[in-house]
Amino acid sequence: MPAEIENVNQGFVEQDTALESMRASDFDCYSAYGEVIDNSIQAFATDIRLKFEERTDRENTRRKKIGRVLFADNGEGMDQYLLHRCLKLGHSSRYNDRSGIGRFGVGMTLGAIHECQRVEVYSKIKGGKWYYTYIDLEEIRDGKLSFIPSPVQKDPKTDLVDYVEDSGTLVIWSKYDKQYESFENIIDESHFWIGRTFRKFIWGEAQGYNKVDIYINGSKVKAFDPLFVNKENTGFETETPAILLKPQSFPWTVPVEANSKNQSSQIEINVSLLPDDYRRESGKGGDQFSKDRFINRNEGISILRNDREVFYGHLPYANQLGGSEADRNVNRFIGCEIAFKAELDTEFEVKNIKRGAKPVRELKVEIIKRLAPTFRTQREKIRNRWNEKSRENEDDTSTNNSKVGISSTHSKTNEFLKKTKSTLLKNNKINDTEKDEVIGKKINPEASENEIDKVIKALKENGITIDEKEFIGDSFIDIEHGNQLKTLFYNTNSTFYKAYSDILDELKERDSELADKYKVLLDLIFVGYMLAESNIDPNEKMDGATFANELKQYWAINLSKILKKWNS
Incomplete structure (x- = not known):
């Protein structure tokens, strides 16, 4: 060289x-x-x-x-x-x-x-x-x-x-x-x-x-508190703060490489439950009210290092905190903040860019052990309150519907459809005003002209309504598309309905809650088909094969959208 x-x-x-x-x-x-x-x-x-x-x-x-x-x-x-x-x-x-x-x-x-x-x-x-x-x-x-x-x-x-x-x-x-x-x-x-x-x-x-x-x-810049406890400088100072649950604190061994005089350092965990007027009802976690307050973006955990956030999101492989989409949708109403001092940087795998920090395996196990019971309890509390409100709304809907001749047989489904009508009817291409009176007469054949107007008004408030009627013949459903209202009738005289009712009655004897879910699920399958019909432009000319393919595609898309909302 x-x-x-x-x-x-x-x-x-x-x-x-x-x-x-x-x-x-x-x-x-x-x-x-x-x-x-x-x-x-x-x-x-x-x-x-x-x-x-x-x-x-x-x-x-x-x-x-x-x-x-x-x-x-x-x-x-x-x-x-x-x-x-x-x-x-x-x-x-x-x-x-x-x-x-x-x-x-x-x-x-x-x-x-x-x-x-x-x-x-x-x-x-x-x-x-x-x-x-x-x-x-x-x-x-x-x-x-x-x-x-x-x-x-x-x-x-x-x-x-x-x-x-x-x-x-x-x-x-x-x-x-x-x-x-x-x-x-x-x-x-x-x-x-x-x-x-x-x-x-x-x-x-x-x-x-x-x-x-x-x-x-x-x-x-306004502050955003994932706990929703501190309202200062948030733009929502006058609104009810979240309920801060009892804080948890535990020591963790400081690594030798930290050159700290402390042998251990405290890790602080705070969990909150968002107020009732933020939780409102199931399915509203992504509406405009929630978006304005960033509730829809509050599914994760905030990790603070020396009071500065270095991570926000889901801890990897932490399904015990709610791994399903349904649980995560509920978790957005639960605030969670973990705070540590910089002497534990190694234990939180802090990067030199202060982004993406997360606890090492042993620490993560300890954190999950402490958080999982709290998350389960709060999710149960949230769902119980939603169910309570849903029963109240369901009763109100059933009462209002019964006044115009709509039975309460499918009240659970009708309440869900009423809450989600703006989303479900978004791409509706069939608005047949002439059908409104026909539909009203099907609901209440004895209604006078003034009463028909009340029936139509109630149907439009529902958006989509499911009921049961006896028709001549064996056709098992009858679908009508009006102006911003749709109805689906089961034919109680059909072979399908009779078989369906027998199975449902048998299931109710074993598990009434499961029977209710089964009933709503079947309703939603047919609602998906109804919406698929309304997604196709009635003025567009197409051959039979094209029509059948479009109908199947729209059915699948609408059913997926409906079930996603129902599961949440």
Whole structure:
């Protein structure tokens, strides 16, 4: 080997290619934004502002593109020494310090280059001037930039920092080339993600830190509490808070590598039950009321590290907490928060980007053992209350229906259909106004003209109604499509109905609850067929084979949709 090669000093990485490779890190855009916010919080900022600017250098009428993202804070700022090193991977004035929310010294830069190719930083300390440095991956790739430039005195050219008085920092991301979601969705989701992740800081409850106001494009970020206990700065301050169940706390051994003076550290578990006026009725966990309050997104578990959320979602292989879709739909009305100190980072497999943390197997087993009974009890409580309300609503529906001649024979199904009519009738293509009176007469043949109007009105309130009548012949169902109302009659004279009734009566003697479910299930199968008919445009011409295929496809689609709602 030539001597000149032996004596050449080799760096630890090929700088340009290494940085390009690091762009494929395990960030998403929100966790990348979170890293910059972390730095601002650690600099004791009380006001943090994000601004998303639309790209203007090219036309794109179909989709807005992010041109720049700016982050400003009124924290302590950085002197020239720290500013020169703040973009260097692995450098941190708090490296391996577990007392705060940072630790590794790679988050801000890794997060930035995951999203964009140019990162600029302005900072000033109390009594000082603004200083500036940057990195640009294109310049590094082209050989124009080999080192992080020494900070130079330079004032920011943006009004975003006009509020900064004594000290602060401005970070600008440009050459933004990793946008995978729409411009509008990124802003909306940033509000939600930041409000949940930094909720303790927004409330001023994070240990060792100031209360923080965070703004995105001039709009203040509202806190989101997965427990629904703290209503401060949520936008729903006057509404009933959730019931906080008895907290659980248990010690866990601190790993040797944490270099902690403590042999064990407490893990705190809080579980809540959302208030009755949030739980309302079964099947409403995804309606607009729930979406406005993010109840529909509250099926997971929140894990906090030093008061900052590092995980939200379902713990893997934790079916004991509710593995079925039906259980998960109920779990959204149960809040759960697990909090630990950073000295247990190893036990929660905390990554250097503070994303995706989850407990190691032994710890997860312990957590599940403590949570599973509570989750089961609360789900049972929620379902019992729903059943109680359902019986009340069912009685009301049966009473109102009986006034116009609709029997209570299928009241459970009719109540379910009434609650879900807006969804089920969404793609209805048959609205035959002339059929309304015909249907009304079938319900109540003796009704006068004024009474028929009341019958039709009641049927429209139901949307879809199931009943039983005796008809001549052996046809087992009769379906009618009116104007925003549909009826399905079983022919009590048919061979099918008689066989069905015999089986149902026998089943009732063994298990009345199961018999009721069987009855509703059979009703819904035929409702699926009814909706399949109404999905086909009556004015569209097609041959018999095409019609049969479309009918089968729509039947399968509607039945799947109906049963999914019924199971939830």
